[in-house]
Amino acid sequence: MARPATSSDGVPFRPMSTSPVITRFAPSPTGHLHIGGARTALFCWAFARRTGGRFMLRIEDTDAARSSDESARGIMEDLAWLGIEWDDGPRFTTADGRVIAANARPIDGGYFQARRVPIYNRELERLVRTGRAYPAFEGAEELEAKRKAAVAAKVTYRYERPADVKPGEFNAARWERACKGEPHVVRFVAPFEEIVVHDRVLGDVTNAPGELDDIVIRKADGFPTYHFAVVVDDEAMGVTHVLRAQEHLANTPRHVAMQKALGYRTPVYGHMPLIFNMDGTKMGKRDRDKAAKKFYRERLGDSPPNPDAMAYLMEQWVNKSNLAEPTKHARMSIVGQAISYFAYESRNDLRKFKPAEIVAQVWPSLAQGSKPVYESHLRKFQKLLEGTSSGKFAQWLRDASLQLDPEHVDCLADALDVILPEVEVSHFRANGYSPEAICNFLALLGWNPGIKTSDGKDLEKFNMKFLAENFSIERIGKTNAKFDRVKLASFNGDYLASLSDAEYAARLTAWLNEFEPEAGAKIAALGARLPILVAVTKPRAKTLRDTLRAAGFVLRADDSTDFDAAAVEKNLKANDGQGLALLREFRERLAACEPFDPAALHALMDAFVKEKALANPGPIAQAVRVAVAGVPVTPGIGETLAILGKESTLARIDRCMSVV
């Protein structure tokens, strides 16, 4: 097949073949969408778009024990969020009301495999009656023992075909036993012949005769295995091109053999390189568990949590929310009291731990608006206790091979205020990555447009439309890739920077409302000063979450600034208190400054610097910075003060002068 030229008029290329391309992404709904799965979906989507074909989503829920509707929904949400929309598959309504797969091709039995069991059974019986499959009655334990023995003896384990099974001959005796209800699985009779897979990415992959053994195609619970369901469905749903990860390459000869036995067509295959962590390990949830363990040990040692550790974790949360309680001491006291209340009243029965009651009893005078916040912290605290109070936690801390419940891992990370390595699409989303940047980056992992820009650089930045118009299987690479989160962050930062201030503000607000509602409320309260914050944080942010850190001084209440001791020494007290003296004087200028906007404030400072004959604005700028933020790092000083507003600025400077 000749490589089609890129159409200059944007009209999608259509193949000469009469059958339009149909690709599919077929996740198993046993968890969230993995970033590697997202890339597979993206490539399948892009190829379908490029060729004017259809992209299908099929839910492979034949593992009854592990599959869940919730997971399937989550995967669809993640795909929709990324902008990877399926033409065929379950109908899905996105959060913003778009309907995906509204015009899906009607498929007999639908797109959930668990509901297609009669179809698999019909095809399976055809195989059995033509002697290409047979019921097998060995128990799982029996086979497991054989396998272990083989491994111990360092021999390759293969399932041995029973002597009474003859290829091509219907084994009525076995079928009868199976039909009578004897527990069994059904196995496929592997043909003794060379099988060549014509892979569009890797070239021809040849398997010698006898390499295949008789795999299970229907489990004892009556569900087909993946191998069988895939083959039946790809045919039934007209799939023409299968793009999947290379980990499936070894399965493909079996699939081809089954297609032949069933008289099916063989789709075009393309196996894509795998994606790993930077250290070469597989990207998985364990990475998060490991990272959380490491962070905990760094902060709190290898002892299980005691009241001190709990107090520390609660303090992290409380500090993050920067509540307007009088003092840090007072903030901590509610934490301490909550812990004792918990220990005394509940006697470690977590069901008796009622955040709302604690807030009401321990701190009746709490400001109305703070109550829900404290309650939410206490709820997280409760969940954390769930995860850490059992003996399991102590073991987990010491044993690198043990894992905590992922929910508790997330909770622990939240308490420690650390970012765990992202491995699922939802993690990237929660950490403030944009779908555009993720798709762009993912597209470059194993694929490359091979186009130079006018200044001779490789074309790397592009959008979904470009992908839909330029994607090609022949430019998929063969070598495994490592997932460089640093480069992704750079792409994300560039993407955010390319947004207009208004767009950025909209995204930021939406993200805050979803993932950091407390901070979101405070930032929304900025009102007319929000655009200044946006303008100043946008170039500093690799992710939306970065903005939260850059805007930390805004979130903090005027009277809850913690002054960094080194900064106070260097910028306020050094040189006989030069900074403090300048600050005192400059405070009065600020009080009189009108309007209180960045330009006026910069002008005010420039004039002050000139008047005081300072070599540069450093002494006063840094003094003000430390006074209002507690730290020597903030955006431009004029912007910083303007965002705070005159009232807060003066209050903070006054408090600083009285406290330090």
Add this chain to the structure above:
RNA sequence: GGCCCCGUCGUCUAGCCUGGUCCAGGACACCACCCUUUCACGGUGGUGACAUGGGUUCGAAUCCCAUCGGGGUCACCA
């Protein structure tokens, strides 16, 4: 271990099919300098790779072979 796949800067890659224009280009990261009131942004420059060994050829990152290295897979999971 059997079978299969892969091997260009630390990482993602262009170049390989159609050997010379490649003492190998770009991006991220890193380093230096510039800009600068801090942190960023931005600008300029730099360090840095054809896994190794044999062939073939006037000439090899590009073709062939071997070695080494990495990975996948060997489930009643997908």
